[in-house]
Amino acid sequence: MTSPRQNSPQDSRHAWERLQIVWDLYTTVVIAATIVLVVVAAPAGAARWWAAGLLAAILPLYFLVAREPIRTEAEGTLRGYVYITLMLALYGTASFLVNGSWFAAFAFVPHCFQLLPLRRAVVAVVAVNLVPLLAVILDQRDSPDVAGLVATGALTTTFALFIGFWIERIIVQSRERADLIARLEASRAEVARLSHAAGVAAERDRLAAEIHDTLAQGFLGILMLLQAAERRLDPGDPLREAVFQPSIRVARENLAEARALIAARPPVALATEPVAAAIDRLTTTFGAETGIAASYEVEGTPRTLAPDVDVVLLRAAQEALTNVRKHAAAGSVSVRLAYEDAVVRLTVADDGGGFAPGTAAEPDAGSGEHFGLVALHRRAARLDGTATVDGSGARGGTTVTVELPAQTS
Template identity: 40%
Template sequence: MKLSLWDLLYVVVVGAVVGFMLVDRAPGVLSAPAASILLVLCLVWYATHRRLLLSPWLFATVLGLLHLTAVWLDHTASFALFAWGAMLFAALPLRSAIAAVAALDLLPIPIALLRDGTPAKVHGLVPLTVLGLVFAVVAGTSISRITAQNEERAEMIAELSASRAEVARLSHEAGVATERARLAAEIHDTLAQGFTSIITLAQAAETTTDPATVQHRLTQVADTARENLAEARALVAALSPADLHTSGLGDAVRRQLSRLASQTGLRTACHLDPRLADLPTASQVVLLRCLQEALTNIRKHANATTVDVQLTTTGTGVVLKVVDDGVGFTAPAPGAVSGFGLAGMRQRVEQAGGVCRVDSRPGTGTTIKVELS
């Protein structure tokens, strides 16, 4: 077992006292060797008490009896109190430790009177006893306070460590939730819409008997599936959308409109600013995802005949406007809907520092306007 600095102090003090008793055989000493053995037994008892985790009061009682017996045999053994005092202050509450140390410090005087029978022989013990008691109380009290402060600091450090671990856990969970929400939105804006198109095209192919039309629909299904596969690979690799990865935002917008026209027969118009290539990639991703969501809503719900897309740059940013002549609807207030549709579009735009507005009334078509700065 590894010894602490306090253990080494106890061994040094007891060793010095034992050595002094064995070398200096003072007159009237009953048995210095026996007293030395008792002091060594005190050390053994201390080690046993620590290992067996015995009651502090049992430890103090046995230690006191061994010490006083050693003092009866050789009054020089009283100097071992420099070691026992620290042990008692460590084992007992402060007031109890002071009382125990005072008893062990003062009892050698009546023991010497009983043993020698003459007060003259104990006069020299009184000043040393008083000084030893004062020193033990002051030192023990200081040590107890320092120990209490160290324990408080240890508790504070443990609490801080626990708080730090909790903050790290919550941050990790928040990061996981944010990433999960991001992936859900990406899947909704890409793969889910692609699968919806595939289902729609397959159902359209089932309703016709014209071989050319069936072949055309199957070709569209295959093209959409390939695009979905490219989007899935881009998601796994954490890349930008497949359309942007292979070309610029302008070409991606044209492909989206061309696909919509080919699959639904809608008339489409596109007005693009030539300076779109200078936009940051993050802004291009937001604009493309918003366009995809708007076109998906038109395909599913608008029952429109024409779609007009305008993408222009301004002095402070870029504006995307998607206008259809469909049935329209009562536009919900921001925050009034949930899911990954218009609410997801608004959230994506707001996270990019922009504004998303939806203007629609039943029978008047719909206009979606996205502004990024």
Template identity: 40%
Template sequence: MTSVHVWDRTRIGWHLAFGVFVLVGVVLVVADSQVSGGRRAIVLALLAVLCASYARFGARALNREPQGQVYVAAAIALTITMYALVPVMAVLLFALYPQIWSLLPTRRAVAATAVTSLSVGAVVLVQGDFTEDAVGWASFIVISLFPSILLGLWITRIIEQSHERARLVAELDTTRAELARVSHEAGVLAERERLAKDLHDTLAQGSTSVLLLLQAARKALHGDMSRCEQHLVLAEETTRENLREIRSLVAALTPAELDGASLPAALERLTSRIGRELDVAATMTTTGEHRRLAPDCEVALLRVTQEALANVRKHAEATTVSVSLDYSPDDVRLSVTDDGRGFAPSARLAGGFGLDGLRSRVRHAGGSLDIHTSPGNGVTVLVRLPAGG
């Protein structure tokens, strides 16, 4: 939005008003039989000069060009001269005063108004031979100068406030557009991070699982064929679930594990699968009354479980794995525990997002994540989400 000065909005009106007052002046001076032919000709010539000055300087000055001072000076001199020659030309003052305030800065407008009014009063005194009536009219003109200036200042202040509001509105629109741009960029970045975490927690982990299963199948190929078959079946199952995850991510749907299934059922499938993959004792327990959680909370619990089990698969060398989901009135708690190697709390697991991704996801859902571990004592991942989740 661009601010438009109030004078600019009525520019055509200013031109018409000036033309009307000039036309009225012409009619009055021509119709006044008391005006001599010589004075009439001089006044009409001065009117022509005034119109030329307005066309050359005044009209352009209304476009905010710095030519207003030239026109106002000429207009004051011409108008006072015509008034001195023919008093009916005082009608031009109705056009002159508004032009003074529209074309000059405030202080100069006050000075120009004072000069004009005092000049008119001086003409009245001189032409009236300083009689009592002339002094009275001159005094009235001088006294009326003060309310005229106050009115001009008041109107100018209103216009300045309007201009300031227009500037503030323009700044607000600019700020709003910038905020929308920043918000859009932040949303794009957040969505990229979310997709990266989803890809890590699903496709990357699933591909790792398939790779490990195929390696195990190769080892069993020339020995235990039933074991080889079992590994191949699990690899095929994992690959199919990866494909389902890809379709879900592309369609921006819920995770494939939660599509048409409850969270406990999805966690049960994950736990059962890792037990079969690693040939370890894997258990999943649910306590409390099951209830649906907000989608982002269920996704967070699912992804934490997937990541924790993936770390068990890659690092733990565990013999038992347990997953526990507890629904209580105040919160929902998830724990994933293994009896594997564990690690030092200060250590970080390799592999991209890992534990940092878990914490970020849980924090986004409004919960907290704690990891309890030490070398040789396994790992316990604890997640707590508020009941409102």
């Protein structure tokens, strides 16, 4: 029979099972007390010393062989059977030499239940109780008290088995309760996870509806107005190419981005090209629209990264170039994407005015104007990366650096 204790989680053990030192101390005290009783109370002669020596030999046997399977609650192991067999041999011989040796059974009976499956433990417990009884009967076979001794032996054996079964049943029920508690805790964690996921989904749906009703509709209205105004211009009017066509393109791109957010898709720019090419196109478009000298460089060999990494890199480039457009008053900007073994690094540096430490230009969660930089820090942190903004360097200008683990898809 296999006990449920073998399949129970280690951290659900009873307090008495966790405190192995208690079992060690109990076994040592019981055997030591029995040895003292044998030496003091037994008749003088070599038998008492032999009995004491046999009992004493069980102590190192316990610590070397039985302690580990008892500590790990491993029933039915080879070490357990070896210990029980040798213990019975030593204990039985000592009991035939000196009757008082049977007091050591108070230590050996628990060992049987700890080391053996239940049915075999019962056999071992019966042997532990009957061996000294048999020794007493053989020693006093002519005594009229033999019947009383047999009754006493039967009573002690029954009591030991009853206590053993009772404790075993308590342990089984405790294991079942521990397993039930573990399942309930797992279910509670799963409910919390599903509730969180449902909350995230509900919030995403709410934001998608808000984006659809505000930004997407607004971009669509702007696009329609620009297209209507463009149609009123003469075919050769320079405003077409200089103003209206770039404006219409930007409006279309932002409308597509808004619709992608509504559908929870990756950025539109990443749908048809890798992130290195998307940032290249973004930089080229930025330079054409602003007149700022914009350069782009790729270091290392571009490779396919996880979609989340691509999104953060593209958003970082967009945010950094937007800030250059709005705040830097720069004459040039350089964008560098570096692929290294463990990380990928995006650097956007301009030669504008920069900013002093502690000013509003630094990313601040309480500053709505620079929410984009705050969001950039949070995006990088979610991927175990970093985002830094340096606007007080000796060479002037502002440098935005985003470094992310080079996670592959």
